[in-house]
Amino acid sequence: MKKYLMLALILLSLLAFSMLPAxxxxxxxxxxxxxxxxxxxxPAVFKHDxxxxxxxxEECNECHHVYENGVKLEDESSEDQPCSDCHSEKESGDQPRLVRAFHLNCKGCHQSLKKGPIMCGECHVR
Ligand code: HEC
Ligand code: HEC
Ligand code: HEC
Ligand code: HEC
Structure with a gap:
């Protein structure tokens, strides 16, 4: 009896563990x-937090944006989605392709603020 109880407990804790976000x-x-x-x-260096x-x-949707009919929704965020959910390797409509989406977002801000790296090797560190 005790053995089954142990087994059940182990299975339960495994289940709980597997439900944690990846x-x-x-x-x-x-x-x-x-x-x-x-x-x-x-891969590019990016220590998220x-x-x-x-x-x-301040705003998560500075990067994790949501657009509707070409207008950015100020109160919405797509932080639960990878960029590649919407930006594929090929351009589609107004959506920049994936590599351009990253470069426009990252380098674009660094250039406009004159802060943060803009040289290839500063982000793609060997
Ligand atoms: C839910 C879908 C979606 C997700 C997720 C998403 N994007 Fe976008 N993104 C779009 C759409 C749609 C446009 C086109 C906007 C327009 O009509 O001008 C766009 C445009 C852009 C642009 C050009 C306009 C601008 O805002 O500067 C960049 C850069 C960009 N995305 C980067 C990113 C990055 C980086 C990520 C991940 C952190 C990301 N996107 C995640 C849908 C998405
Ligand atoms: C400077 C841009 C930027 C800002 C601001 C930003 N993120 Fe992100 N975040 C990213 C990028 C880029 C990724 C990786 C996306 C991908 O893999 O496509 C990411 C990934 C994530 C992930 C996915 C983690 C994973 O491992 O799957 C979560 C959750 C997230 N961000 C939450 C947030 C939250 C919450 C905020 C606001 C407090 C925020 N982000 C602000 C750029 C940003
Ligand atoms: C909205 C503006 C903005 C966006 C978007 C942004 N950055 Fe930055 N980044 C900055 C600023 C400002 C600094 C300088 C911070 C400081 O004062 O040290 C910086 C610094 C950095 C640094 C230097 C090390 C560090 O962490 O301070 C790296 C690497 C970097 N950014 C990578 C990225 C990548 C990769 C992305 C795209 C996924 C990105 N950044 C998007 C504003 C931005
Ligand atoms: C501000 C940071 C930043 C700078 C500067 C930058 N990149 Fe990137 N780049 C990124 C990010 C973020 C990605 C997505 C990275 C990933 O997922 O591995 C990326 C992706 C790429 C990719 C597609 C993925 C791959 O490995 O094939 C190529 C190619 C690339 N960059 C080339 C360049 C070149 C060439 C330069 C200089 C002219 C450059 N990058 C400058 C941040 C940067």
Whole structure:
């Protein structure tokens, strides 16, 4: 009897563990998007939470945006979706293709604020 109880407890704890989210943004240190079919560069450095704190970015949808008919919805965020859900390797309509989406977002802000890296090797660190 005791044996079955133990087994049930083990199974239950395994189940609880498997329901934890696979990863969370605090743990992101680099972006290694598997949606790129062939990688030419080392994954870009991006310490998610540390970066956003240092850069003083208040809104999650500065990056995790949602658009409707070409207008960005100010109160909505797509933080539960990878960029590649909407940006594919090929351009489609007004949506930049995946590599451009990353570069426009990351480099675009660094350029306009004159802060943060804009050289290839500063993000794609070997
Ligand atoms: C501000 C940071 C930043 C800079 C600067 C930057 N990139 Fe990227 N780049 C990224 C991010 C983020 C991705 C998505 C990375 C990933 O998932 O591996 C990416 C993806 C790519 C990809 C597609 C994925 C791959 O490995 O094939 C290529 C190619 C690329 N970058 C080339 C360049 C080149 C060339 C330069 C310089 C002209 C450059 N990048 C500068 C951030 C940057
Ligand atoms: C729910 C779908 C969706 C997700 C997820 C998404 N995007 Fe977009 N994105 C769009 C659409 C739609 C447009 C085109 C907007 C327009 O009509 O001009 C766009 C446009 C862009 C643009 C060009 C306009 C601008 O806002 O600067 C960049 C850059 C971009 N996305 C980067 C990203 C990055 C980086 C991520 C992930 C952090 C991401 N997107 C996630 C739907 C999405
Ligand atoms: C400077 C841009 C930027 C800002 C601001 C930002 N994120 Fe992200 N976040 C990213 C990128 C890029 C990824 C990786 C997306 C991908 O893999 O396609 C990501 C991934 C995530 C993930 C997915 C984690 C995973 O491992 O699957 C979550 C959750 C998330 N962000 C939540 C947030 C929240 C909450 C905020 C606001 C407090 C926020 N993000 C602000 C760029 C940003
Ligand atoms: C809305 C503006 C904004 C966006 C979007 C943004 N950055 Fe930055 N980033 C900054 C600022 C500001 C700094 C300088 C922070 C400081 O004062 O040290 C910075 C610094 C960095 C640094 C230097 C190390 C660090 O963490 O301070 C890296 C690497 C970096 N960014 C990568 C990225 C990547 C990769 C993306 C796209 C996924 C991105 N950034 C998107 C504003 C931005």
């Amino acid at each position: 990863a969370s943004q605090e743990e992101i240190e680099v972006l290694d998007d598997q949606a790129f079919s062939k990688k030419q560069r080392p 540390e970066h956003n704190e240092k850069a003083e970015i």
